[in-house]
Amino acid sequence: MTTNASLTAHDSGLRRLLGRFPFLPALFILAVLLILNGIFEPNSLSFRSLTGLVRTYMALMLLAVAQTYVVYAADIDLSVGAIASLVNVTIIVLMQHMGGGGLSVLAALGVGVLVGLACGLVNGFVVAALRLQAIVATFATSIFFTGLALVILPVAGMPAPTVFWRTYGGSFFGIPFVFYAAATLAILLYLLARTRLATQLLAVGDGQQAAFQSGLPVTAIRIGGYALCGVFAALAAFCITGDTASGDPLVGAKMTLFSVAAVVLGGSALSGGFGTVAGSVIAALIIGLINSLVFFAGTPSHWQNFVQGLAILAALMVGVLVSRRGRA
Amino acid sequence: MNRLTGITANPLLIALVLIAALLFLGDALSPGFASGSQILRLLIVAALLGIVAAGQNLVILGGREGIDLSVGGVVSLSAIVAGNVMNGMDGGIPLAILACVATGALFGLFNGLGVTLLRIPPLVMTLGMLGVLQGLLVVIRQGIPSGRAAPALSEFVTRPFLFGLPGIIWLWIGVGLLMAFILHRTVFGQRVYAIGSNERAAFMAGVPVRRMRIALFMLSGVFAAIAGLCLLGYSGSSFANVGEQYMLPSIIAVVFGGTPLSGGKGGYTGTMAGAVLLVVLQSILTTINIDESGRQMVFGATLLVLMLFYGRGRGLRA
Numbered sequence: 001m002t003t004n005a006s007l008t009a010h011d012s013g014l015r016r017l018l019g020r021f022p023f024l025p026a027l028f029i030l031a032v033l034l035i036l037n038g039i040f041e042p043n044s045l046s047f048r049s050l051t052g053l054v055r056t057y058m059a060l061m062l063l064a065v066a067q068t069y070v071v072y073a074a075d076i077d078l079s080v081g082a083i084a085s086l087v088n089v090t091i092i093v094l095m096q097h098m099g100g101g102g103l104s105v106l107a108a109l110g111v112g113v114l115v116g117l118a119c120g121l122v123n124g125f126v127v128a129a130l131r132l133q134a135i136v137a138t139f140a141t142s143i144f145f146t147g148l149a150l151v152i153l154p155v156a157g158m159p160a161p162t163v164f165w166r167t168y169g170g171s172f173f174g175i176p177f178v179f180y181a182a183a184t185l186a187i188l189l190y191l192l193a194r195t196r197l198a199t200q201l202l203a204v205g206d207g208q209q210a211a212f213q214s215g216l217p218v219t220a221i222r223i224g225g226y227a228l229c230g231v232f233a234a235l236a237a238f239c240i241t242g243d244t245a246s247g248d249p250l251v252g253a254k255m256t257l258f259s260v261a262a263v264v265l266g267g268s269a270l271s272g273g274f275g276t277v278a279g280s281v282i283a284a285l286i287i288g289l290i291n292s293l294v295f296f297a298g299t300p301s302h303w304q305n306f307v308q309g310l311a312i313l314a315a316l317m318v319g320v321l322v323s324r325r326g327r328a
Numbered sequence: 329m330n331r332l333t334g335i336t337a338n339p340l341l342i343a344l345v346l347i348a349a350l351l352f353l354g355d356a357l358s359p360g361f362a363s364g365s366q367i368l369r370l371l372i373v374a375a376l377l378g379i380v381a382a383g384q385n386l387v388i389l390g391g392r393e394g395i396d397l398s399v400g401g402v403v404s405l406s407a408i409v410a411g412n413v414m415n416g417m418d419g420g421i422p423l424a425i426l427a428c429v430a431t432g433a434l435f436g437l438f439n440g441l442g443v444t445l446l447r448i449p450p451l452v453m454t455l456g457m458l459g460v461l462q463g464l465l466v467v468i469r470q471g472i473p474s475g476r477a478a479p480a481l482s483e484f485v486t487r488p489f490l491f492g493l494p495g496i497i498w499l500w501i502g503v504g505l506l507m508a509f510i511l512h513r514t515v516f517g518q519r520v521y522a523i524g525s526n527e528r529a530a531f532m533a534g535v536p537v538r539r540m541r542i543a544l545f546m547l548s549g550v551f552a553a554i555a556g557l558c559l560l561g562y563s564g565s566s567f568a569n570v571g572e573q574y575m576l577p578s579i580i581a582v583v584f585g586g587t588p589l590s591g592g593k594g595g596y597t598g599t600m601a602g603a604v605l606l607v608v609l610q611s612i613l614t615t616i617n618i619d620e621s622g623r624q625m626v627f628g629a630t631l632l633v634l635m636l637f638y639g640r641g642r643g644l645r646a
């Protein structure tokens with residue numbers, strides 16, 4: 001890396017700030033997008049619209065968080081979407097079989113978390129213990145998980161119990177459920193960031209050999225990262241289920257690559273050892289806001305995907321370029 | 329475990345043995361699986377994957393986490409472009425080839441510029457480009473019909489051409505020879521290995537690292553585009569996102585061919601065997617009488633088992 005000899009004081013201050021808060025560029029992009037959304041469609045900043053945005057993109061936020069823990073350790077998980085699909089159909093079928101009451105929902109959610117955990121452990125085992133290359137190995141497991149999801153529910157369409165999606169889309173004491181969920185997530189992420197595992201994952205990502213030589217159980221830590229990833233993918237599946245109110249064995253497939261994009265956009269390094277989950281959450285919202293902005297800006301419908309693709313690519317570039325300054 | 333690594337030192341050999349074993353197994357499960365015409369059909373499918381994997385192989389060999397996730401998008405786009413340019417007429421083929429190569433090279437150039445000038449990690453850059461390409465496909469599909477393959481192109485891909493083999497097999501053999509020549513007999517090839525194993529050292533030795541990397545991504549785009557053209561000939565007309573099925577399999581073919589994702593070593597001969605191995609495996613699963621779901625599970629599990637034979641990471645104690 002080249003170093004610029006003529007760094008101004010302002011520059012090094014910015015660098016320190018970025019090193020401490022790598023998600024600042026993402027936060028800036030988020031603010032710009034919110035303003036742009038407001039200009040094109042003032043209504044899009046209403047409480048109601050923002051609730052809808054969070055409700056729809058909660059799943060991607062959680063998947064991005066899931067991906068982040070794996071990327072901390074310089075690994076990657078291309079099966080998060082497949083895990084989410086598998087958990088989605090598992091809980092739908094369980095809830096149906098158990099009658100769709102409140103208790104059955106809770107039981108199904110418990111099983112769902114366990115399924116996500118199990119998938120994560122499988123990924124961790126093949127990547128960390130068997131030392132297969134993460135990209136291809138998790139692609140292989142994603143095929144396996146998709147197969148499993150197809151066994152459980154061969155075709156999309158089984159509905160979720162009313163109590164489930166009513167809760168997810170509903171309000172308590174005037175505040176929408178998703179905001180409680182978001183607050184819980186924030187607390188959970190804050191607590192997780194303080195755990196030994198989070199620090200150890202970053203240490204492993206920074207240099208596996210060094211981490212090993214300073215006595216860290218590298219293999220166990222990487223498996224732990226994948227396990228955490230699996231659990232968050234399961235939580236994402238709950239949100240997908242709440243949002244779509246039905247089961248679909250392929251629902252998560254297209255979200256995998258978005259989760260990787262969100263991690264990068266949030267300022268984490270794919271090479272590991274550096275990053276924040278907060279950035280990934282913000283980045284998931286950025287992807288959501290880009291989609292809604294493209295819509296509100298009056299883009300002809302068949303041009304929308306293209307403009308979205310360009311905007312996400314541009315945001316990725318900005319994210320990578322700016323966050324690199326914090327580390328160089 | 330060390331003795332095992334000794335035996336598995338030659339990925340090409342493993343792939344060939346596995347292919348032979350799978351063919352025997354397939355013939356035992358459903359007689360006629362390993363018949364001449366059936367093998368020919370498998371080779372045509374493998375050729376499509378193999379041509380995409382050629383570009384993927386180059387990008388991966390070049391190291392620095394080189395990978396091209398946009399190949400699937402380029403394959404789809406190229407199939408549409410070709411279909412519209414030739415529109416069912418043989419006379420349009422030369423122009424279609426030109427248009428495809430230009431399309432592939434252009435998107436490869438974008439990828440290469442992003443990776444070198446802006447220093448975006450290849451995974452991120454090509455992932456973003458995949459999104460752009462998928463959007464572009466939607467735009468094109470709304471505006472114009474998807475186009476048809478010219479009869480000569482379909483014949484080239486599906487009908488015997490020379491010694492009973494269709495033109496696409498010869499094309500693939502040609503790609504194989506070309507890749508072997510480029511990688512082992514030219515300065516360019518030496519430089520690919522040089523930047524893949526130690527970029528800094530290569531730079532110090534005067535290798536134009538940036539231009540090399542841009543060239544690799546452009547070649548990847550061109551190979552994907554050629555595969556898209558052939559795919560159009562194979563299926564007659566292009567349909568939505570036909571190329572998506574090549575994205576990750578092209579990477580797996582490279583890995584099964586003995587080129588680790590870290591780059592710098594390996595070659596294309598192994599990748600060709602890897603592509604055949606993948607296609608034979610998929611085809612054997614379709615002949616077994618199980619559900620789609622069971623097939624996917626067996627496929628995923630088998631891929632994992634096969635990966636155990638190839639380029640596992642170094643142990644921390646090693």
